[in-house]
Amino acid sequence: MAEFVFVSGRLCLDLAGTQLWRRSLRTELLNSPEDLRLWVRQADLVDDPGPMDARGLERVRRLREAVYTLVRAWTPGNPPDADARDALAEVNEAARLPLPKHQLDETGRLTRTGSTDEILGAIARDAVDLLSSDQFLRMRECANAECTRLFVDLSRSGARRWCGMAECGNRYKAASYRKRKKQQAVAEVGT
Numbered sequence: 001m002a003e004f005v006f007v008s009g010r011l012c013l014d015l016a017g018t019q020l021w022r023r024s025l026r027t028e029l030l031n032s033p034e035d036l037r038l039w040v041r042q043a044d045l046v047d048d049p050g051p052m053d054a055r056g057l058e059r060v061r062r063l064r065e066a067v068y069t070l071v072r073a074w075t076p077g078n079p080p081d082a083d084a085r086d087a088l089a090e091v092n093e094a095a096r097l098p099l100p101k102h103q104l105d106e107t108g109r110l111t112r113t114g115s116t117d118e119i120l121g122a123i124a125r126d127a128v129d130l131l132s133s134d135q136f137l138r139m140r141e142c143a144n145a146e147c148t149r150l151f152v153d154l155s156r157s158g159a160r161r162w163c164g165m166a167e168c169g170n171r172y173k174a175a176s177y178r179k180r181k182k183q184q185a186v187a188e189v190g191t
Contacts, residue, residue, distance in 0.1 A: 004029065004042050007164035009152035011043060012127035013139070015060070016068040017163070022148040030064075033057050045122055046100050046114045056116035063120055066090035067127045071139060071150060074131055094124030144168035 008014045018039060020027040030036050033052035040049040066087040073084035080088055099121050100114035114122075130136055130152070138153045142163035149163035162168045 004039050005164060005167065006043065007167075008150060009154050010126055010130050010135070011045075012067045012123050012130060013071070013150045013152065014043060015039075015064045015123055016071070017149045018064060019068070020148070021146055022068075024146055030057060030061060036060055040119055044112075045119055046112045048113075049119065050115060052116070059116060059120060060123075063090060063094050063123060066094075067123070068150070070127065071131065071136075072141075074136070076131075076136070091124050091127050094120045095128045097121030097124070099125065142168050 004014070005017065006014045008017055018029040020029065030039060033054060033056065036057045037049050037052045040046060040052075070080075070084055070087040070091055073080060073087070079085075097117045097120050098114075100112045100118040103111050103113075105111060130139070135152050135154075138158060140151055140153050140160065141147075142149045142151070143161035144163070147163055147168050149168075151160070151163055153160040
């Protein structure tokens with residue numbers, strides 16, 4: 001069972017993160033309708049998205065790419081370029097879709113229901129909300145040159161550099177440690 005990573009601080013950016021290493025080893029994490037179903041459940045969008053099909057998967061992937069293109073190109077107050085305009089149209093169209101239905105049963109348990117349209121609507125609205133909020137100014141790309149994951153830096157200092165410590169942060173720390181140890185060993189041999 002695949003485990004997806006939700007470290008971006010926003011649903012739309014976590015979806016964008018299902019396409020990894022965009023500059024080099026492009027790695028698709030949503031390879032099948034079942035992968036999408038699993039991502040939706042792990043993202044806590046709906047309790048049971050029901051059966052997913054190839055068309056729904058393609059729609060979600062298309063929105064994912066539009067979100068990624070748009071947030072990377074977005075400069076508030078300036079007109080977007082042609083690619084970003086197309087992405088904006090895609091995001092706005094999806095943002096008009098309905099949202100998942102939230103209901104409480106008699107015991108107070110929350111149930112969330114919806115299909116592909118509601119999933120797309122929730123993701124697109126999150127993107128619209130991000131792009132129109134002050135949080136957008138805190139959006140970053142992981143400092144790992146190979147990683148293309150985007151995140152909102154919600155740290156108090158605003159100095160977060162890594163998509164997550166479990167992935168890129170620890171890799172960087174381990175590589176830095178090995179480099180320091182190697183330099184120390186070379187320095188000791190030279191004395």
